[in-house]
Amino acid sequence: MPQTHQLSPQEEQEKLLDEAMQVVKVQSFQMKRCLDKAKLMDGLKHASNMLSELRTSLLSPKSYYELYMAICDELRHLEQYLHDEFQKGHKVADLYELVQYAGNIIPRLYLLVTVGVVYIKTHEANRKDIIKDLVEMCRGVQHPLRGLFLRNYLLQCTRNILPDCEESEEFGGTIKDSIDFILLNFSEMNKLWVRMQHQGHTRDREKREKERMELRILVGTNLVRLSQLDSMTQDFYKKNVLPGVLEQVVSCRDYIAQEYLMECIIQVFPDEFHLQTLNNFLRACAELHKQVNVKNIIIALIDRLAMFAHRDDGTGIPNDIKLFDIFSQQVATVIQAREDMPTEDIVSLQVSLINLALKCYPDRVDYVDKVLETTVDIFNRLNLQRLESSSAVNKELARLLKIPVDVYNNLLTVLQLDHFSPLFEYFDFESRKSMTAYVINNALDNNMYIPTQKQVDSILTLVSPLIQDQNDQPQEEEDPEDFAEEQTMMGRFINLLFTDDPDQQYLILTSARNHFGNGGNRRIKYTLPPLVFNAFKLAYRFKEVAEEDDKWDKKCQKIFRFCHQTIGALIKAEYAELSLRLFLQGGLAAGEIGFENHETVAYEFMSQAFSLYEDEISDSKAQLAAITLIIATFERMSCFGEENHEPLRTQCALAASKLLKKPDQCRGVSVCSHLFWSGKTIESDGKEIRDGKRVMECLKKSLRIANQCMDNSVQVQLFVEILNRYIYFYERGNEQVTIQVLNQLIEKIRDDLPNLEGNEETEQINKHFQNTLEHLRMKQESPEPDGPTYEGLVI
């Protein structure tokens, strides 16, 4: 049984196209043969037969296009032949009339166009009348596909021969005739193209729209052709071209066409033309079909003009064109005219406006603010609530607000935008926070100092999601690492709150203190310490200007009160170690600055540190670390008189000896020894007190404590450490330390070391010891001239 093979639509198309191509091949061959033999009428007959293939309704646009291209190729032969004949003077009378006897309209009009072009090229007839006639006669083809291609043929053939001058040469016509010609062709083509949308079954809509997209270039070519007219001027464009084009675009009421053509207009005509016709163009935008994405069109235009304003060779935007005002006004009209425009699109438009303002008028901050104000107004009118961070509007709004941040790279300029921060209110918590972080990061990246209290106040108000808890904050705790990173960033930012004017700086600090003080226990750990440090720094600065500012003493006291109180906040939040360190730092600073009353202040800070040590620090390791720090700080200070120094150093020694663990006691006491050597008092006139006896007592005491240690390994380690201190003081010239004492201790260590278990720890202790001995050996071999002698030392 024979199988009937069902052709797929694609195979069907190929077959149809193939058949048509065969006919074209045969007929064009015949045509050329007849032309070679100078049988014009027969040649025309074959040309007409060939052209009849274009009458088909069976081909898809793609196949039809292929067929069309093949036929156009062949028609060029005919045109060339006629052209040559006419040039040679072999004119065929009434040829233009003759081809009109063809009974079918498609072949007739293709031939008419071909002959018409030959007439024009050989100056056989009035160019202006011919093009007018051709474009009029093409109305006879109302079938969209066939009409589009016919008119495209017309447009292609007349490409280089359209009148293109302002003054008519004889009867050749002027650019006005060309404009009329192309505009008419454009309107007719667009109508045909739009009509495709409404033909056929609704279920094929998608396919149809795809086909239309394939054909759009045919319509757009008209606009390209208009733009290629050399004598086109702005004036012509404004008066004769654009109104006609827009009228057609608006009245066709087809969103595919409108979207494409508006884009086309923007792309094909020069920026200078657009600048002259902004109002017209934008007004038309407001009238487009509601499905048209007007936003994209306007954005495309803005982007183009913004680029134009930036072009190196360009003259920029002419002064008489209030580009921003026009756009601002027209965009508002568009938004008003299109009630169903998605809010995110409205915001996108504002994004473009802001881009325009920034690119074309970089110094007009008020323009940027105007855009933001408009946005606020629109949001108010829409009665918008908090925007979900995942929503499109939210994303657009974030984009809008990031632009001034990114472009200015100057937080202070951003602060001049009155309507910048109100827009933050529309973000939900999450995006508000990320937006504020964005602002802060920008300031950090650009090392942007914030020099006045007022500015500091507005910024910190703006970024309050990073500073304190918010009403709309989610219940769950955030990721601790993220939180730490965020707050560290704020800590860095505090360093940017800086001005050269110390008084202003003080105001800045107090203002910042007020904001950050509300941060809650979790945040102040990160934010208050930098404030305190900045306050100390400020006190140093006041000291520098002491000669110019007679109130500097008072101011410094105020600063230390401020610090004291700030540290107090940290204590309340139970950050004892942190507070302790800050107190120590404060004591040190107060001592160094030496303002009136500084000793009392330093003493207060030190005693605060002590009480923190005593009341709040319970972990033994922390205690050792803390007392070491206190002792070390105290050792550095020289502001105390004996009256204050004595109780403090006694307190240190006492505290050290009261440590819980023996090794800690041992170490603490041995550290204390330094207080008696390099400590300074007012009485010592800033020089080290060098109380060798007391040093020795400390060291002996620590040795005693070491002896009490049960763990051999730890004990030997402590011995080595104490030996090092002995050596230190010996080298510093403490006469209480003798070679004998050293020898004794070295021997003791030598005896004990071998008894230790062989492990890594022992290895380290041994190494420490050997290094110490090596140091002594070197000193022994080459003693320093003014150093002590090592005679009698047994190594």
Add this chain to the structure above:
Amino acid sequence: MSFLFGSSAEIDIVLDGQASRKQAEIKTEDGKKEKLFLYYDGETVTGKVNITLKGKKLEHQGIKIEFIGQIELYYDRGNHHEFTSLVKELARPGELTQSTTFDFEFIQVEKPYESYTGANVRLRYFLRVTIAKRLTDVTREMDIIVHTLSQYPEMNNSIKMEVGIEDCLHIEFEYNKSKYHLKDVIVGKIYFLLVRIKIKHMELAIIKRETTGSGPNTFNENETIAKYEIMDGAPVRGESIPIRLFLAGYDLTPTMRDINKKFSVRYYLNLVLVDEEERRYFKQQEITLWRKPDKGATKKPGYVSFTPHSQQVES
């Protein structure tokens, strides 16, 4: 046979100025075309009749030449209706002894109708020379062609009409004239006021209607002379489609109305719209064709256009 019936002779009619006289084509009854000398109404017909003797002499009862205009209806072959019949005697009864040439002259002959060969009727003009003889006359006929010329019609309104099928199709068409000469061009426009049918294409046809007979014996013969596609595809409301049809290329005659009460030839423009189901919607309008004197080439160019007196219908 000549010896039986007396010697015969050959007759030859030579028109004056034959070499320079225009000729025109006309169909013969069998459909072929022949070229004949062309005369107009009122024109004098002069020439010579050459009688070439075949024998020594020729006895005759008189020699005459007639100018005849007649209408032949094919279904009534026996009856020819002569509407013109002029006779000139060339020789009184007697004897010709040598080949002789006679001049003849029909001065300012009235030739009221145009020569015509149609489906059922023919209108012809011819010259007939008769040598009357006792038994059989010797005759010789020569056909000529007559073209009737008209002046520009004084009234020549455009044809404008709105037609339609309710709620279906509503169009307005306009032809620039109602009277066209044979080399004229029909220019016009079709406005679509309402289109609810799926039109596939539209064409304009020229139909010739030949009417013969009268009363119950009237015969109508329609012939489509031209079929001319003027639109491809389906228009929408508000479209206007141009028409431009050159007549010179078609085989047309002037409109003839009630020629000698025997026949008429009328022309119609038939506008036909064809929808996708091949249904045809049409409207016929009579146009009058007339022949314009040829006075050199004052032809209009091929792109003559039409200025509609009303603008395109607003959509």
